Amino acid sequence: MSNRKTLQKLIRKELQEVKFLVVSNREPYVHSRKDDEIVVSRPAGGLALALDPVMQASNGVWIAQGTGDADRETVDEHDHVAVPPENPSYTLRRVWIDEQLQREFYNGMANEGLWPLCHISFVRPTFRPRDWESYRRANQVFADAILEEAGEEAAFVFIQDYHFALLPRMLKQRNPKLIVAQFWHIPWPNAEAFRAFPWKEEILDGLLGNDLLGFQLRYHCTNFLETVDRNIESIVNTEQSNVMRGGHETLVRPFPISIDFDAHVRTAFSSEVQADMEEWRKRLSLDTSGIEFLGIGIDRIDYTKGIPDRLQGFDYFLEQHPEYRGRVQFVQIGVPSRMEIQQYQAVSEEVEKMVDAMNQKWASGSWKPVIFLRQYFTPRQLIALHRLANFCVVTSLHDGMNLVAKEYVASRFDEDGVLILSRFTGAARELGDALLVNPFAIGEIAEAIAQAVSMKQEERRKRMRRMRRDVEENNIYDWAANILSQLLRFEISSAQAEEEEEAQ
Structure with a gap:
């Protein structure tokens, strides 16, 4: 069983020379104006609450969309602000999305398209070509910010949720040295339901840019593997729970998320x-x-x-x-x-x-x-x-x-x-x-x-x-430590591959 201290030890031992970048649409802290003062609040939702203690242990950079009406006033020239405000321990990098892009990318494709598609809730998903184009553009905006933060140094990029299905491939194409993982917090639909999605190959190719793709349950992993097998050219190994596409391997694993107990x-x-x-x-x-x-x-x-x-x-x-x-x-x-x-x-x-x-x-x-x-x-x-x-x-x-x-x-x-x-x-x-x-x-x-x-x-x-x-x-630190342990295997494998290449 892990706790904050054991996770901090793992991070300090293994990530001394590696940047740790977390990416989400929703930011963990919002700055807003109240009368003549700027106040800080934490948005509702499990993702921010679950990941905040992990970031406090990692001293990394959290990249997210700025949404508060005082967010721009509180960042520096690099769009950075130190958080939590009462005891700063990591950096929040804010990304700016204009109103139309937000409406089409977030409200449209993410929440009127992917959200109902992935949940058995009997609400028909809506798929508009304009929303998909905006989804692509928003993913590219975040890709630019991540690549800027990563620079030329080694970095782990940990992407959150269904807003960024295209992001892993964009990152890998521009910097193959990045180790990229993504956690899909919502369910993954069965292969038959996924047939309704108009841009099947593009979204699956985007997700297969990940080195590691995590879901809440093994059942969701199984659904994803079957979806890939039916819809895109690849080699799916259900026993090993991985996918090979274009010479790149993506591990697919269950990581049930939890809280800081x-x-x-x-x-x-x-x-x-x-x-x-x-x-x-x-x-x-x-x-x-x-x-x-x-x-x-x-x-x-x-x-x-x-x-x-x-x-x-x-x-x-x-x-x-x-x-x-x-x-x-x-x-x-x-x-x-x-x-x-x-x-x-x-x-x-x-x-x-x-x-x-x-x-x-x-x-x-x-x-x-x-x-x-x-x-x-x-x-x-x-x-x-x-x-x-x-x-x-x-x-x-x-x-x-x-x-x-x-x-x-x-x-x-x-x-x-x-x-x-x-x-x-x-x-x-x-x-x-x-x-x-x-x-x-x-x-x-x-x-x-x-x-x-x-x-x-x-x-x-x-x-x-x-x-x-x-x-x-099974707390949030176990969840983070399990994912980090999987990511470290990629770092070791990448280092070994580079050594073998240099030896030849």
């Missing part, structure tokens, strides 16, 4: 979280309303997260178990996301209408069954809510991993609480002591809620103890 627990223990818990109690009137059981859902507003299905499940629970009316309250946090896209606006409106209808249907006196908070909360505020909640519901229709589930488990150092978890998340492969449900079956969700509120303390603690052990042992 120890740091999460320290925060959960803190007096600041205790104060936040008191704020939540007041806000939700928990001490005066007679509420015995608090359930929570924490998500970006996204059609893949199954929020309407979750609310239908809770509605059915109240119908089937009238003895719990007035005793159970469900708080749904929905962080606004991609609201420029019609499907995201639609799910936000649907959730609001469902909450209003449920509250009109079931409310009694001062009790409302559902509270919908459509806003961003800090990680610390969410940890405080985790600690108060008797059960947490994660009903993603399809998810690469889902770190909310792991964060809830890590917050519960009291070994209490029940996790209700969709079978269609990567987290379900690790957290088998959660109450696993089919998110499309509202009856299963309702029954899981009934089981959660009636579960004996001994059973709750037994389940939570095992889940906490799983998250602690």
Whole structure:
């Protein structure tokens, strides 16, 4: 089991002469204007939270798009800013994308095309030629920034997610000495579903520019290998889980991502979280309303997260178990996301209408069954809510991993609480002591809620103890160390190849 110190030792030992560059679309810190001051915030989403401790251990450079209205004011002449602001330990290099390019590359191709294609969410993907051209251009903008940062020195480039499928090949064509890895955080669709993508060969060729390509699950690796085998000229070795194309080998491996368990627990223990818990109690009137059981859902507003299905499940629970009316309250946090896209606006409106209808249907006196908070909360505020909640519901229709589930488990150092978890998340492969449900079956969700509120303390603690052990042992540092170990093999192989070439 790795931790921050062991990862730092590995990095210092193995990467002394090698630059470590991480690439993502979303930046880990955003500078914004508030009145006459510049404030720093951390965006919602698991990727930034998961990778930030890795970067703090590596002292590397994180290359990402600048999105804050004060971002340009806070960088130097090289578009650099040191982060985290309270204790700088690595460099953030900001890349600038204009509004039209952002709309077509990010909203269009990435989130109206690739996102629904890769998630089984029954939303039809949209593929516009103009969006694909902008996707290419945005990948090229990032390639230029990465090559500038790498210079002539040895460098590991670690690319994040589905926004940059063309980037690996662009980098390799211009600097073959770079060691390039990519982690695809979302699912990879089966080969039949991928047939719908109009630019199949180009995107697969781009991804096969990687030396190492990681997915959350072996199942996603298998889907990718089968997709390559059916669509592009290459040699696919399913036993070794690699692909040869044009004399270049790409390893395809599963790396289930996780969280910084120890740091999460320290925060959960803190007096600041205790104060936040008191704020939540007041806000939700928990001490005066007679509420015995608090359930929570924490998500970006996204059609893949199954929020309407979750609310239908809770509605059915109240119908089937009238003895719990007035005793159970469900708080749904929905962080606004991609609201420029019609499907995201639609799910936000649907959730609001469902909450209003449920509250009109079931409310009694001062009790409302559902509270919908459509806003961003800090990680610390969410940890405080985790600690108060008797059960947490994660009903993603399809998810690469889902770190909310792991964060809830890590917050519960009291070994209490029940996790209700969709079978269609990567987290379900690790957290088998959660109450696993089919998110499309509202009856299963309702029954899981009934089981959660009636579960004996001994059973709750037994389940939570095992889940906490799983998250602690498979933490973010293990994830990073496993990927780094694979990357180091390429460095050794490249060095040996150069020595043999020189000897000849």
